[in-house]
Amino acid sequence: MGITLSNLSALDTLRKLRFDGSNVQKMDTIPLLPPSPTSGKRWTTGDFLPSVWAWDPPSKSNPLHIIVPAQGGRRNVRMSNVVVHEQFCNMPAQSIIWLNERSSMVCPELLFLQMACSFTLPRLVMLGYELCGHFSRSPSAPLEGPVITDVPAATTTERLADYLGMLRHVPGIGKARKALNYIADHALSAPEAVLGTIYSLPPLEGGYGMGPVTLNERVPTSDETQEEPKANDVQARYPDLSFPFAPVGINYDGDEHLDLDAVVHAAQKVLLVTEDLRESAQNELLEILQDVRAKVVDDNVRNRQLASRGRVVFPVTKEDLYNTTALDRLTRQILNCAHAVFGTDVSAYERALDNTKAVRERDDILASLTPGGAWGASHGSA
Numbered sequence: 001m002g003i004t005l006s007n008l009s010a011l012d013t014l015r016k017l018r019f020d021g022s023n024v025q026k027m028d029t030i031p032l033l034p035p036s037p038t039s040g041k042r043w044t045t046g047d048f049l050p051s052v053w054a055w056d057p058p059s060k061s062n063p064l065h066i067i068v069p070a071q072g073g074r075r076n077v078r079m080s081n082v083v084v085h086e087q088f089c090n091m092p093a094q095s096i097i098w099l100n101e102r103s104s105m106v107c108p109e110l111l112f113l114q115m116a117c118s119f120t121l122p123r124l125v126m127l128g129y130e131l132c133g134h135f136s137r138s139p140s141a142p143l144e145g146p147v148i149t150d151v152p153a154a155t156t157t158e159r160l161a162d163y164l165g166m167l168r169h170v171p172g173i174g175k176a177r178k179a180l181n182y183i184a185d186h187a188l189s190a191p192e193a194v195l196g197t198i199y200s201l202p203p204l205e206g207g208y209g210m211g212p213v214t215l216n217e218r219v220p221t222s223d224e225t226q227e228e229p230k231a232n233d234v235q236a237r238y239p240d241l242s243f244p245f246a247p248v249g250i251n252y253d254g255d256e257h258l259d260l261d262a263v264v265h266a267a268q269k270v271l272l273v274t275e276d277l278r279e280s281a282q283n284e285l286l287e288i289l290q291d292v293r294a295k296v297v298d299d300n301v302r303n304r305q306l307a308s309r310g311r312v313v314f315p316v317t318k319e320d321l322y323n324t325t326a327l328d329r330l331t332r333q334i335l336n337c338a339h340a341v342f343g344t345d346v347s348a349y350e351r352a353l354d355n356t357k358a359v360r361e362r363d364d365i366l367a368s369l370t371p372g373g374a375w376g377a378s379h380g381s382a
């Protein structure tokens with residue numbers, strides 16, 4: 001049965017599968033088997049040629065991580081660029097996912113546990129949001145590379161809890177269980193996951209300690225008892241992030257929220273095209289402007305609809321997310337709203353905001369979770 005990918009190699013492969021649209025939760029599972037080379041008694045570089053191997057081959061800069069049975073699994077894999085991990089004795093069933101006749105990989109739940117041994121708590125929480133969400137980072141450039149969205153979740157917080165609940169006294173179990181307390185399902189994008197991480201983590205871990213948060217909660221915005229909704233009547237809204245202490249939340253508006261680049265390009269095209277093409281270019285510009293305007297109008301309608309249901313949702317931009325001072329200022333405004341409008345006692349959260357040491361730690365965490373920061377600078381980052 002080939003070889004079973006593990007740790008960072010499994011994470012890279014999982015991301016490739018998700019980029020291809022695979023639903024990992026529906027893939028077949030098999031028992032963990034000893035590694036079996038294509039020919040001969042031992043694995044060689046020939047077993048990782050593109051003609052026979054579908055994944056990244058082992059290299060000095062990117063060694064291949066595999067997992068083998070506890071008894072006798074190491075014998076035929078002795079390569080300098082392969083890192084061998086041994087199975088712990090009480091591995092739950094369905095821990096290994098079948099990929100093809102030459103390879104398998106650890107399931108997302110076991111992968112999460114494995115990465116607890118090498119990731120910091122914030123990085124592990126962020127990975128949890130990715131595994132339980134509907135986005136995936138790039139396998140080759142996890143932080144700086146493209147992010148795919150609208151993909152099936154690899155697992156859920158419930159499945160992670162069930163898996164970890166079956167284990168005792170294995171490496172990483174304590175940190176994995178701790179991280180799970182700060183993870184929520186249904187993140188639709190990396191920025192949502194960053195916000196979920198920073199707001200859920202306690203102040204001692206570089207967060208705001210304002211969780212547990214809920215992502216993309218359905219909030220009805222019209223009378224769902226009516227048999228025939230009005231035309232263009234939006235039945236529900238889904239705030240990106242909702243807090244537990246008051247009906248307040250966040251919607252993240254990133255660079256692509258309003259396609260201003262398209263407006264600029266269309267306007268430049270009007271100036272550059274020849275006279276016979278100008279009318280067409282002007283019509284294209286008008287359509288783009290109408291689309292952008294419609295998005296602005298919908299945002300305002302959304303906020304009014306949520307407010308009419310007793311929800312106050314704050315718009316957040318990239319500039320807020322990439323600047324600790326701006327994010328702290330926004331957080332104070334959220335807390336002020338919770339206190340002034342809903343009477344919530346937010347004094348404990350405010351004390352955490354006033355802690356200057358926590359501010360520095362939070363700044364480091366944000367820098368490590370967002371593109372351009374320290375996290376993900378090497379291929380081995382999450």
